[in-house]
Amino acid sequence: MPPATAITPTREQDYPEWYQQVVRAAELAENSAVRGCMVIKPWGYALWENMRGVLDKMFRATGHQNAYFPLFIPLSFFEKEAAHVEGFAKECAVVTHHRLEADGDGKLKPVGVLDEPLIVRPTSETIIGATYAKWVQSYRDLPILINQWANVVRWEMRTRLFLRTAEFLWQEGHTVHETEKEAWEETRKMLEVYRDFAENYLAMPVITGEKTAGERFPGAVATLCIEAMMQDRKALQAGTSHFLGQNFARASGIQFQNREGKIETAWTTSWGVSTRLIGGLIMTHADDNGLIMPPRVAPEHIVVLPIIRADADREKVLAYCEETAARLREQIYDGAPVRAVIDRRDLSSGDKGWQWVKKGVPLRVEIGLRDVEKDGVFVGIRNREKKEGFSRAEFIARTPEILATMQREMFAAAKKFRADHTREIDDLAEFEQFFTPQNADKPEVHGGFALSPWCGGAVCEQRANAQKITIRCLPLAAEKAAGKCVFCGNASQGRAVFAKAY
RNA sequence: CGGGGAAUAGCGCAGUUUGGCUAGCGCGCGUCGUUCGGGACGACGAGGUCGCAGGUUCAAAUCCUGUUUCCCCGACCA
Numbered sequence: 001m002p003p004a005t006a007i008t009p010t011r012e013q014d015y016p017e018w019y020q021q022v023v024r025a026a027e028l029a030e031n032s033a034v035r036g037c038m039v040i041k042p043w044g045y046a047l048w049e050n051m052r053g054v055l056d057k058m059f060r061a062t063g064h065q066n067a068y069f070p071l072f073i074p075l076s077f078f079e080k081e082a083a084h085v086e087g088f089a090k091e092c093a094v095v096t097h098h099r100l101e102a103d104g105d106g107k108l109k110p111v112g113v114l115d116e117p118l119i120v121r122p123t124s125e126t127i128i129g130a131t132y133a134k135w136v137q138s139y140r141d142l143p144i145l146i147n148q149w150a151n152v153v154r155w156e157m158r159t160r161l162f163l164r165t166a167e168f169l170w171q172e173g174h175t176v177h178e179t180e181k182e183a184w185e186e187t188r189k190m191l192e193v194y195r196d197f198a199e200n201y202l203a204m205p206v207i208t209g210e211k212t213a214g215e216r217f218p219g220a221v222a223t224l225c226i227e228a229m230m231q232d233r234k235a236l237q238a239g240t241s242h243f244l245g246q247n248f249a250r251a252s253g254i255q256f257q258n259r260e261g262k263i264e265t266a267w268t269t270s271w272g273v274s275t276r277l278i279g280g281l282i283m284t285h286a287d288d289n290g291l292i293m294p295p296r297v298a299p300e301h302i303v304v305l306p307i308i309r310a311d312a313d314r315e316k317v318l319a320y321c322e323e324t325a326a327r328l329r330e331q332i333y334d335g336a337p338v339r340a341v342i343d344r345r346d347l348s349s350g351d352k353g354w355q356w357v358k359k360g361v362p363l364r365v366e367i368g369l370r371d372v373e374k375d376g377v378f379v380g381i382r383n384r385e386k387k388e389g390f391s392r393a394e395f396i397a398r399t400p401e402i403l404a405t406m407q408r409e410m411f412a413a414a415k416k417f418r419a420d421h422t423r424e425i426d427d428l429a430e431f432e433q434f435f436t437p438q439n440a441d442k443p444e445v446h447g448g449f450a451l452s453p454w455c456g457g458a459v460c461e462q463r464a465n466a467q468k469i470t471i472r473c474l475p476l477a478a479e480k481a482a483g484k485c486v487f488c489g490n491a492s493q494g495r496a497v498f499a500k501a502y
Numbered sequence: 503c504g505g506g507g508a509a510u511a512g513c514g515c516a517g518u519u520u521g522g523c524u525a526g527c528g529c530g531c532g533u534c535g536u537u538c539g540g541g542a543c544g545a546c547g548a549g550g551u552c553g554c555a556g557g558u559u560c561a562a563a564u565c566c567u568g569u570u571u572c573c574c575c576g577a578c579c580a
Contacts, residue, residue: 006541016574024513035571090503090578123580156579157503159572164579217580225580237580276580307539350541357540368539378539387540468576502580 005288006358015232015445016160022282023161025358026291036159036166040275043359046299048169048275052149054201054297055171055273058193064145064173069128071151072118077126080251084125087218091154093120093166120153125219125244125270128174129252136176136256136266143186144176162279163236163502170274176254176266180245183267187243190271191224194239202277203294203411204228204284205418206238207449207497209473212461217270221245227472227497229418230283233448235472235499238280241271279502284414291360292382294410295333295403302328302340302399303356307349307368318344320372324365324392333400357382362406363399383409421448424495431486435469435500449499451475453492455485463487464498472497 007025011018023029028044040048056066072095079085099112121127132144153167173190177183191208198206206226216223220242228238246265249255254266285292295301306321308314321342328340343352349366356364357380364380366387371377377395380387383406390398425431434450437443454460454471461471464487474496485492 020573031572033571087579152580154579157577158574158579168580170580240580272580274580309538347538348542349538352541353539354541366539370539380540 006290006354007286007288010288011231012445018288019279019283020161022286022290022358026282026286026360028278028282028291029161031161034166036156038161038165038167040169043299044278047278047281047293047297050297050299051197051201051277052171055193055197056147056149058197059147059171059173062145062189062193064147064175066149067146068148068150069124069131071121073121073124073127075117075119077130077252078119080126081219081248083247084219084251088122088154091156092122093153093155094118095120121150122152122154123270123272124148124150124152124172125174125248125268126252129248129254129268132174132176132266132268133253133255136254138257139178139259141256142176142178142266143182145173145186146175147171147173160279162275162282164276168275170272172270172272175269176249177268178256178258178264178266180267183245183269184243187222187224187241187269187271190269191226191239191241194226194241194271194273197273198226198228198238198277198280199411201294201296202281202284203296203407203414204238204280205411205415207473207475208477209475209497211240211473212458212471212496214458214461215471215473217242219244219247219251220270221247224476225473227499228280228284229421229449229499230280230502231286231417232283232445233421233499235449235470235497235501236276236280236283237472237501238277239271239273242269244268244270285410286360290358292410293360293362295362295407298339298360298362300339300341300361301333301403302338302363302365303361304328304340304342304365304367305349305352305356306342306344307366309369313369313372316372317367317369318342321367324367324377324396327396328399331396331399333403338399338403353380362403365395381406383413418449423448423450425450425452426483426486428486431498432467435467435498447500449497451495452486452498453483453494454496454498455488455490456493457485457488457490460485460487468500469498470501472499472501 007018007021009017027041029038029040032039095118096114097110097112098114100108101111102108149171151167151169155166156164159165175186195206195208198204206228208226211223211225222243224241225237226239228236230236246267249266249268255263256266258264282291304321304325306317308317325340325342328338331338360382362382366378375392376389377392378387378389425434431450431452435447437446483492
């Protein structure tokens with residue numbers, strides 16, 4: 001007997017373990033021999049490439065260019081911004097030597113101590129800032145609008161595939177502006193790009209908001225973020241856009257002569273999303289049978305599965321599959337040809353089908369002799385229960401629409417889930433009850449987003465933190481006069497999103 | 503980094519307490535045959551320096567020391 005679900009355990013039985021099993025069953029990534037560092041497998045990397053492709057277009061459309069800066073940052077650069085140092089020092093990988101020599105026992109040991117240690121970038125504000133300082137002399141040199149696709153390293157104590165790895169892939173935008181206003185506009189504009197991408201491509205609803213002082217990027221004046229709700233109702237910070245004020249410009253010496261001929265310090269921003277988004281995508285959409293890829297970023301839209309009973313049928317069925325795949329590829333979905341593959345592997349059809357279910361390919365098209373004879377196809381739509389029969393012509397013609405519908409349904413389902421587990425809470429007892437599991441020994445999935453009035457005070461924020469609840473953000477859309485702080489009863493600044501988080 | 507658990511074939515595990523024949527099982531993998539529309543079956547077969555390094559012993563997967571990696575909880579964080 002096969003298991004009732006393709007993934008064991010189910011989300012309800014053991015959510016963290018379910019997550020890992022989905023990553024593995026979908027062949028997205030696996031752990032490597034290096035502590036905290038993952039191998040991203042072809043299916044996972046193809047997903048990342050699609051995500052990257054979309055984001056890259058969006059960055060270009062908003063006037064940005066790509067460039068590349070060094071992996072290593074001289075320690076002295078890093079020391080320049082005090083808050084930044086404090087925030088990242090504990091998780092820096094440091095290069096102290098530049099040569100290996102064999103010792104007597106046939107082992108290699110590092111020799112050649114560097115005069116100045118290099119840190120492996122945890123983020124690139126300082127090295128890019130130092131470069132920009134040379135590039136900027138006049139207001140005519142501004143703005144600088146640059147993005148970098150790169151890997152960064154943060155030596156985290158506890159890692160989880162995609163969600164928090166020691167090395168991860170990301171993009172980091174770094175911009176320089178003449179005025180505070182312009183830098184703020186950039187910060188908000190890029191947050192909006194992230195929201196657009198998360199919701200319209202990943203089908204992952206997000207709340208846009210501003211971080212509290214305690215949750216801010218080290219060295220930033222303000223950090224804006226997009227926050228998503230995972231299926232265990234915890235929050236995931238899915239992207240950030242920082243208004244850095246003049247802090248980093250001052251530290252790096254980014255100055256320019258303004259229109260009046262006076263020397264001024266520039267205004268900078270930085271913004272990033274990472275492979276963590278893949279973790280978010282999984283925890284937003286995957287079910288107990290594995291991953292479900294949102295069509296717009298799926299590595300393949302369709303897998304064609306030939307069902308061959310007898311050798312005599314093989315040629316006929318395969319020819320029909322080929323023709324079907326070719327005609328599918330002539331269809332345009334989301335501005336590009338539909339991505340379809342045929343899985344010719346000689347495996348039993350059930351096994352093969354389940355592999356694709358777990359990988360989350362949006363549409364599985366099963367084709368056997370029966371379909372060939374009646375010019376039909378039998379289609380599994382990954383976010384639906386039942387497989388459906390179509391005439392071939394109808395299915396091919398409707399494929400773009402089916403994919404678009406699926407994308408829409410996935411977003412709607414995720415949005416409903418979030419709404420179902422979001423509550424406005426004004427009362428402290430209710431607040432605490434909301435975040436307390438019924439079964440303390442083996443906590444069940446509970447809680448969600450509490451929209452509660454907050455006075456803006458760090459003391460009240462810490463009262464929440466003590467219960468592992470954090471203020472995810474102050475939503476940009478929040479109404480202002482929202483009553484009394486749920487903790488102290490003082491006048492609130494507006495409702496904050498409280499949640500347990502990754 | 504603190505607490506807990508783990509590492510034996512690709513995956514999941516037994517064996518370790520009480521050291522002792524040639525280290526087993528299920529799935530997967532290979533070949534052949536029968537199959538094939540929601541996880542097929544039979545026969546034969548391949549695959550392991552028991553995480554790594556030391557030590558104790560006539561003898562180590564098993565005992566001791568160190569170390570690496572993974573998982574869970576906590577602190578920290580994208």
